[in-house]
Amino acid sequence: MNATQTLVALWTLVFKEIKRFTRIWPQTLLPPSITMAMYFIIFGNLIGSRIGEMDGYSYMDFIVPGLIMMSVITNSYSNVASSFFSNKFQRSVEELMVSPMPNWVILSGFILGGMARGLGVGLIVTIVSLFFTRLSVEHPLLTVLVVVLTSALFSIGGFINALMANKFDDISIVPTFILTPLTYLGGVFYSISMLPSFWQGVSMLNPILYMVNVFRYGFLGVSDIPVVWALAAVFAFIVVLFFVALAMLERGKGIRS
Amino acid sequence: MAEPALSIRGLTKVYGNGFQALKGIDLDVQQGDFFALLGPNGAGKSTTLGVVCSLVQKSAGKVSIFGIDIDRDFAKAKYQLGVVPQEFNFNQFEKVIDIVLAQAGYYGMTRREALPRAEQLLRDLGLWDKRNGNARMLSGGMKRRLMIARALIHRPRLLILDEPTAGVDIELRRSMWEYMRRINQDEGTTIILTTHYLEEAESLCRNIAIINHGEIVRNTSVRELLTELNTETFLLDLAAPVTKLPAIDGFEIAQVEPSQLSVVIHRGQQLNDVFSALSEQGVRVVSMRNRANRLEEMFVSMVEAGNKAIDERTQAEAQT
Numbered sequence: 001m002n003a004t005q006t007l008v009a010l011w012t013l014v015f016k017e018i019k020r021f022t023r024i025w026p027q028t029l030l031p032p033s034i035t036m037a038m039y040f041i042i043f044g045n046l047i048g049s050r051i052g053e054m055d056g057y058s059y060m061d062f063i064v065p066g067l068i069m070m071s072v073i074t075n076s077y078s079n080v081a082s083s084f085f086s087n088k089f090q091r092s093v094e095e096l097m098v099s100p101m102p103n104w105v106i107l108s109g110f111i112l113g114g115m116a117r118g119l120g121v122g123l124i125v126t127i128v129s130l131f132f133t134r135l136s137v138e139h140p141l142l143t144v145l146v147v148v149l150t151s152a153l154f155s156i157g158g159f160i161n162a163l164m165a166n167k168f169d170d171i172s173i174v175p176t177f178i179l180t181p182l183t184y185l186g187g188v189f190y191s192i193s194m195l196p197s198f199w200q201g202v203s204m205l206n207p208i209l210y211m212v213n214v215f216r217y218g219f220l221g222v223s224d225i226p227v228v229w230a231l232a233a234v235f236a237f238i239v240v241l242f243f244v245a246l247a248m249l250e251r252g253k254g255i256r257s
Numbered sequence: 258m259a260e261p262a263l264s265i266r267g268l269t270k271v272y273g274n275g276f277q278a279l280k281g282i283d284l285d286v287q288q289g290d291f292f293a294l295l296g297p298n299g300a301g302k303s304t305t306l307g308v309v310c311s312l313v314q315k316s317a318g319k320v321s322i323f324g325i326d327i328d329r330d331f332a333k334a335k336y337q338l339g340v341v342p343q344e345f346n347f348n349q350f351e352k353v354i355d356i357v358l359a360q361a362g363y364y365g366m367t368r369r370e371a372l373p374r375a376e377q378l379l380r381d382l383g384l385w386d387k388r389n390g391n392a393r394m395l396s397g398g399m400k401r402r403l404m405i406a407r408a409l410i411h412r413p414r415l416l417i418l419d420e421p422t423a424g425v426d427i428e429l430r431r432s433m434w435e436y437m438r439r440i441n442q443d444e445g446t447t448i449i450l451t452t453h454y455l456e457e458a459e460s461l462c463r464n465i466a467i468i469n470h471g472e473i474v475r476n477t478s479v480r481e482l483l484t485e486l487n488t489e490t491f492l493l494d495l496a497a498p499v500t501k502l503p504a505i506d507g508f509e510i511a512q513v514e515p516s517q518l519s520v521v522i523h524r525g526q527q528l529n530d531v532f533s534a535l536s537e538q539g540v541r542v543v544s545m546r547n548r549a550n551r552l553e554e555m556f557v558s559m560v561e562a563g564n565k566a567i568d569e570r571t572q573a574e575a576q577t
Contacts, residue, residue: 001332001365002365005364005365006365008362008365008366008367009362009363009365011362012359012363013362013363016355016359019355023350086348087348090346090347090348090349091345091346092347092348094312094340094342094346095346095347095359095360095363095407096363097310097311097312098311098312098338098340099335099363099364100331100332100333100336100363100364100365101332101363252314256311256312256313256314257272257307257312257313257314
């Protein structure tokens with residue numbers, strides 16, 4: 001394929017993915033908006049008013065970046081995991097496999113589709129948050145960069161999960177038992193400076209903590225950890241996981257007999 | 258001589274559980290051919306075609322499509338290839354037109370380039386009126402035609418049809434035969450067909466390979482294969498019932514129904530002799546047909562012979 005044909009193929013796949021999740025918006029776009037609105041009301045307003053300030057900011061202001069990031073992570077991941085697995089299940093993945101599209105284009109198409117949903121939901125949650133607080137963004141470029149990188153990373157994660165899954169249950173195990181606990185323990189609702197030093201050390205092993213903190217730094221200008229290290233770690237994870245996913249795709253893991 | 262549309266050498270496939278689905282098969286399909294790949298269930302047809310279109314990873318061997326080695330440049334080879342699989346493999350919740358256009362996009366065709374071609378294909382296959390409906394609303398026959406349209410969108414030179422008319426009613430099947438003949442004859446598209454309807458293979462294909470237990474047991478022209486048929490059984494419909502079975506020297510005759518006889522004709526015997534003898538005995542024949550499709554008789558005898566040989570080999574190995 002020449003460069004133009006490759007771009008056409010990539011855009012076709014991305015457009016198809018975007019069309020898929022917007023067609024089923026009551027399942028993909030609406031629920032996270034409602035869930036996050038509940039978080040803002042219950043944790044931000046009702047409970048947050050009794051908690052007082054955290055790291056010098058109102059509790060509502062403190063949790064907004066984490067909640068946006070949480071919705072970006074879960075939606076990027078689940079979009080790719082469910083979409084690619086459905087393609088496997090319905091065998092429509094064969095449409096892609098018999099075509100001359102290189103594997104990196106197939107992988108990138110699904111990643112970009114997952115990012116589109118993750119970032120789209122993130123934008124919706126951000127708009128919802130404006131009904132509860134006034135958002136200020138200290139470092140706009142950094143904020144955009146980290147949210148884009150995070151959505152890319154979890155889209156790749158969702159792709160690997162879908163490749164390895166043999167049944168629909170397999171694509172809910174990672175989000176339920178790994179992603180959700182790591183997100184809740186990743187400093188979305190609290191600052192790790194509140195924890196005893198041992199648990200602070202344990203928390204530092206949680207990759208989501210780095211993403212939430214850098215994102216919060218972009219909004220508020222405060223972070224529990226060094227921003228440059230966190231960005232480097234996210235970038236390194238993206239590179240490594242991209243090549244892992246590509247190697248699995250080249251080997252036909254889960255899709256070729 | 259032009260490169261074969263498909264060339265397979267020493268193709269072997271061993272699945273993870275140790276089952277050897279293909280045992281080093283060799284196969285050539287010439288450009289412009291209408292070729293049948295036949296075999297009983299589990300013989301290795303779909304595995305062979307799966308390797309050709311990258312759905313199955315081969316264990317050993319070489320596959321070239323129009324001279325392009327798939328191990329060297331599979332992407333280039335795939336441009337030459339259109340695939341209509343045995344099972345429906347599109348997203349049933351998408352619109353018919355979107356399924357066809359998306360496939361065009363995967364081959365690098367822009368929407369503007371693909372739309373006229375998609376319209377022509379969907380019109381030819383009687384799906385244009387359904388283009389904006391969800392694919393799941395189509396009947397089984399329409400879904401099969403949708404897969405043909407999708408496979409042809411990028412104008413492939415080699416079309417692989419894996420049981421394209423399975424579950425399709427006879428009228429629609431015949432219209433699909435006409436369409437396949439047309440793209441083979443008018444557009445020069447090489448077609449490889451697998452089917453369980455042997456009259457379909459006899460009617461459409463010029464050359465044929467029979468695969469059994471992962472080995473090609475025969476690879477020849479349909480005409481050549483049929484000349485090897487040693488016996489044919491004909492059913493004769495009579496003008497009036499007969500109470501006594503007519504006897505004709507050298508011919509095996511049996512009564513199927515009061516007014517229907519079956520006659521076995523061996524190679525070298527002539528039907529005219531049967532008609533003359535019956536006429537002398539006052540028996541009038543009003544119509545005649547083959548008891549079974551000729552290719553089917555040949556196919557069944559070859560597969561049975563192959564199975565018998567394998568059973569004997571297995572028994573011999575067990576005894577030693």
